[in-house]
Amino acid sequence: MDGMQLAGGVPMAGRADDRDGLTLDQLHVPLGPLLPLWPPGLVVRTKLQGDVIQQAAVEVLGIGDARGDAFWLRPGRPLKARWLDASAALLAIAGWADAAAVARRLRDQVLTGTPQAEIAGPIRRWGRQVRRSRTLPWLLTGVGQVPDKPSTPRALAGDALTRLYRWVDSLADPKTSVAPPDVADGTPWAVDVLPSVLEGCELATARLIVASLDLDTDMLTVCEAHHG
Amino acid sequence: MWREIVFWLCAAGSVITGVAVFRVDSMARATFALLASFLFAAGTVLLVDLTYLGVLVILMMIMEMVIMVVFMLMYMMNPAGLMPMTMVHNQKGSLAIAIGTFAVLATGIYLIDWPTSSAPQPEDPTMALGEALMGPKMLMMIVLGLALFATIVATVVLATHRGRYDRYGDRLDRDRPDDPVRGGVGR
Amino acid sequence: MSLQEYLLLAAALFSVGLYGALSQQSIVMIMMGLELMINAVIVGGAAFWYFTAPDRPDGQVVIVLAITAMAIEMAAGFAVTTAVFRARDVDMTDMAADLKG
Amino acid sequence: MVETTAWGVLLLPVILGLFAVGAAAFDATLAARAAGVAAPRSAALAPLRSAAGLLVQQRRRTLAADTLLWRAAGMVLLVAAVLASLVTPLGQWAVGDLSAGVVWFNAMEIVAWAAVWLAGWGANSAFGLVGGYRFVAQGLAYELPHMFVLTTAALGAGSLRVADIVAAQQDLWFVVWMPVAFAVYLLSVLAMAFAGPFNHAVSSDVAGGVLAELSGVDRLVFVAGRWVLLVSGAAMAVPLFLGGGSGPLLPDWLWTLVKTALVLAALVWAGRRVPTIRMERFEEISWMVLIPATLLQALFVSLVVI
Numbered sequence: 001m002d003g004m005q006l007a008g009g010v011p012m013a014g015r016a017d018d019r020d021g022l023t024l025d026q027l028h029v030p031l032g033p034l035l036p037l038w039p040p041g042l043v044v045r046t047k048l049q050g051d052v053i054q055q056a057a058v059e060v061l062g063i064g065d066a067r068g069d070a071f072w073l074r075p076g077r078p079l080k081a082r083w084l085d086a087s088a089a090l091l092a093i094a095g096w097a098d099a100a101a102v103a104r105r106l107r108d109q110v111l112t113g114t115p116q117a118e119i120a121g122p123i124r125r126w127g128r129q130v131r132r133s134r135t136l137p138w139l140l141t142g143v144g145q146v147p148d149k150p151s152t153p154r155a156l157a158g159d160a161l162t163r164l165y166r167w168v169d170s171l172a173d174p175k176t177s178v179a180p181p182d183v184a185d186g187t188p189w190a191v192d193v194l195p196s197v198l199e200g201c202e203l204a205t206a207r208l209i210v211a212s213l214d215l216d217t218d219m220l221t222v223c224e225a226h227h228g
Numbered sequence: 229m230w231r232e233i234v235f236w237l238c239a240a241g242s243v244i245t246g247v248a249v250f251r252v253d254s255m256a257r258a259t260f261a262l263l264a265s266f267l268f269a270a271g272t273v274l275l276v277d278l279t280y281l282g283v284l285v286i287l288m289m290i291m292e293m294v295i296m297v298v299f300m301l302m303y304m305m306n307p308a309g310l311m312p313m314t315m316v317h318n319q320k321g322s323l324a325i326a327i328g329t330f331a332v333l334a335t336g337i338y339l340i341d342w343p344t345s346s347a348p349q350p351e352d353p354t355m356a357l358g359e360a361l362m363g364p365k366m367l368m369m370i371v372l373g374l375a376l377f378a379t380i381v382a383t384v385v386l387a388t389h390r391g392r393y394d395r396y397g398d399r400l401d402r403d404r405p406d407d408p409v410r411g412g413v414g415r
Numbered sequence: 416m417s418l419q420e421y422l423l424l425a426a427a428l429f430s431v432g433l434y435g436a437l438s439q440q441s442i443v444m445i446m447m448g449l450e451l452m453i454n455a456v457i458v459g460g461a462a463f464w465y466f467t468a469p470d471r472p473d474g475q476v477v478i479v480l481a482i483t484a485m486a487i488e489m490a491a492g493f494a495v496t497t498a499v500f501r502a503r504d505v506d507m508t509d510m511a512a513d514l515k516g
Numbered sequence: 517m518v519e520t521t522a523w524g525v526l527l528l529p530v531i532l533g534l535f536a537v538g539a540a541a542f543d544a545t546l547a548a549r550a551a552g553v554a555a556p557r558s559a560a561l562a563p564l565r566s567a568a569g570l571l572v573q574q575r576r577r578t579l580a581a582d583t584l585l586w587r588a589a590g591m592v593l594l595v596a597a598v599l600a601s602l603v604t605p606l607g608q609w610a611v612g613d614l615s616a617g618v619v620w621f622n623a624m625e626i627v628a629w630a631a632v633w634l635a636g637w638g639a640n641s642a643f644g645l646v647g648g649y650r651f652v653a654q655g656l657a658y659e660l661p662h663m664f665v666l667t668t669a670a671l672g673a674g675s676l677r678v679a680d681i682v683a684a685q686q687d688l689w690f691v692v693w694m695p696v697a698f699a700v701y702l703l704s705v706l707a708m709a710f711a712g713p714f715n716h717a718v719s720s721d722v723a724g725g726v727l728a729e730l731s732g733v734d735r736l737v738f739v740a741g742r743w744v745l746l747v748s749g750a751a752m753a754v755p756l757f758l759g760g761g762s763g764p765l766l767p768d769w770l771w772t773l774v775k776t777a778l779v780l781a782a783l784v785w786a787g788r789r790v791p792t793i794r795m796e797r798f799e800e801i802s803w804m805v806l807i808p809a810t811l812l813q814a815l816f817v818s819l820v821v822i
Contacts, residue, residue: 048642051646051649094791095713095792096791097547097550098550099550101551102550102551104551105552133790133791135713135790135793139791139792202796204650204794235416239420239424242428243424243427243431246427246428246431246432246454247431249431249435249447250431250434250448255443256585256634256637257584258444258447259447260585260630262451265451266454269457272421272424272458276465278461278464278465279614279616280615280616280619280676281479283614283619283620285457285482287622287626290630292450292485292486292489293630294629294652295489295493295652295656296446296493298649298652299443299496300443318437318438322433322438323434325433325434326433326437327430329426330426330427330430333422333429337419337423342418342466345469347469348470349465349469350470353475354616357475357476357479360472360475365472372480372483376483376486379490379491380490382491382494383490383494386491386495387493387494387497387498389501
């Protein structure tokens with residue numbers, strides 16, 4: 001193999017052991033910081049073999065230079081809107097464009113202050129539609145299962161499907177509608193646990209997992225500010 | 229007349245793309261050059277009224293080449309496939325042998341007095357083929373089927389490194405297999 | 416169109432395939448050479464059927480045989496490559512020359 | 517019964533194109549309704565608007581792309597999608613009535629494998645390549661059931677010629693006594709055109725997959741090819757299972773068009789109802805459920821025929 005010029009300046013991939021016992025080429029692919037439906041500022045540096053993530057390193061850009069002001073913590077941003085937002089992102093990445101579009105529309109209505117009585121019905125209808133789907137559990141079960149430890153935030157336990165169902169159920173719960181935004185956020189924990197969850201997954205599942213963990217990179221800045 | 233033209237176009241295309249397989253730099257291009265060569269050759273098969281077999285060659289070859297390209301890249305990764313490469317041994321000798329073979333074959337082709345047939349073509353060649361395969365040539369068909377089945381088993385055994393003890397545990401008592409990726413049937 | 420022209424095409428394809436099978440080092444490329452040679456068999460089979468014995472299906476049967484041979488060759492070839500690669504981390508024939516006397 | 521027409525060569529792309537635009541418009545309307553957009557009529561024009569936009573858009577380039585193969589991909593897909601319909605009769609006319617018409621149709625569909633893989637490979641981007649590989653995996657999953665289903669229809673008529681298959685349904689449409697085959701056929705048509713829930717090759721979890729880096733005219737050609745492929749598949753369902761052009765009152769060709777439109781609309785509508793089906797899960801379904809089901813259906817049909 002003489003003449004090792006590089007095609008377009010891309011170096012040849014290195015090789016390493018992999019899951020199937022074949023020493024295949026490694027490819028370094030960064031995910032983020034800017035992708036549609038991706039937490040802004042989040043960068044996941046992956047080492048891929050085929051489309052399987054062998055190693056992942058998570059980094060959040062822009063912590064420290066923010067104003068300690070998170071979008072979802074501002075007044076008039078009920079928790080409900082945030083759950084709708086998270087569900088919309090997850091559904092969109094799962095490829096259910098229509099259900100995602102409905103969730104997004106409902107979120108906008110919540111944020112613009114549509115009265116509770118008017119919006120409760122549509123939200124319940126949408127929730128029923130999501131819970132009734134039989135393909136969705138089939139596709140999401142076992143995706144992004146987080147370790148079950150005492151330190152695991154209750155809101156993030158389980159896999160992508162249980163998290164989505166948790167959002168959907170709490171949206172149907174009348175108490176959620178008045179709940180204030182939550183400062184005790186799971187994001188720092190999720191960022192810590194993300195690399196270990198991503199390893200061994202396929203590249204595409206990575207995006208489902210990130211969406212299902214509902215990372216709010218703004219919140220990291222807030223936490224940073226709180227702890228000094 | 230038009231058959232003559234189409235034949236020569238297909239023949240030239242088939243040989244040129246066949247040569248290109250070993251001349252281009254990228255594995256992807258090599259595979260698809262081979263595919264083009266097959267498609268041109270299938271064109272000549274279609275010209276002699278073998279519709280079914282010609283189309284079958286097209287179908288099989290596209291599938292095979294697409295699968296081939298996957299393996300190709302798996303074992304010979306090459307960014308964008310545009311890096312020049314040569315991986316040959318004994319090029320001159322091979323070339324000489326190949327040209328020699330062609331010369332011998334070509335002389336043979338033009339020296340031998342080939343038999344011709346005035347027998348009429350069957351109404352439907354495909355039907356004739358099917359009847360032959362299910363009738364006098366049944367034994368061959370059975371052998372082919374067995375060979376294909378043996379190939380399936382043998383290739384899976386050769387290519388995989390995880391047996392059922394890896395999947396179901398040493399006593400084969402696991403309820404659901406321990407696979408890196410779960411399947412869809414929910415076992 | 417004549418039998419000779421068809422056979423000439425088959426001979427050309429066969430020779431190109433032979434060159435590839437002899438000269439290439441990578442197992443996958445050798446298989447490409449073999450496939451080209453089998454391709455020549457397909458062309459030859461079609462020609463013999465059409466020009467010498469259209470009333471008998473033998474030429475067609477040869478083509479079916481060739482197509483099957485191609486599929487088997489490819490599947491087996493890749494399986495062997497995978498096994499060799501896993502065990503020895505090579506995909507070139509020169510490096511896997513254990514059987515060399 | 518079916519005559520071949522030379523001028524059909526010119527008409528066929530036009531009809532397929534109109535159907536493709538109609539299907540895309542229907543799809544856009546459904547999307548707009550879900551999003552709660554007030555004016556569905558303008559949403560129906562969205563595909564045409566974006567097509568015009570793509571025509572004038574400049575091509576984006578990627579580092580070290582294999583431009584030749586990349587450009588070829590879209591053209592190959594579109595041409596194969598049109599050629600697949602070559603054997604589909606419109607009422608009494610077909611462009612070409614091959615004696616192995618069903619095999620021809622299947623072969624042209626398989627071309628999509630190569631085209632999609634090439635589109636993913638050519639861009640030299642990880643997402644595109646992942647999308648391309650997924651389509652190959654998807655192809656391996658649906659192709660066998662699809663082939664068995666086509667064989668079943670051919671078996672029912674005792675011929676691979678599409679015209680004979682239509683003729684065999686004079687008394688009873690195949691859909692009535694081969695319902696499993698019909699259902700699997702529709703499923704695999706969606707998979708083949710990587711539409712609806714089987715859009716794993718271009719899904720949003722890989723940032724558009726094969727389509728991620730395609731832009732400008734290349735993207736337009738590729739997307740058009742995909743729609744035409746779906747139309748071709750839907751159109752073939754009519755002669756294979758729905759009795760071709762037979763029907764009361766209306767002429768043959770009109771019935772064919774009506775049935776095609778209905779099948780197409782059903783496919784597009786159903787495709788939007790379900791989230792993207794991930795291949796690693798579908799693969800097992802295909803091998804453990806669909807293949808045995810189609811084989812049993814074929815066995816049943818061959819017993820009936822004998």
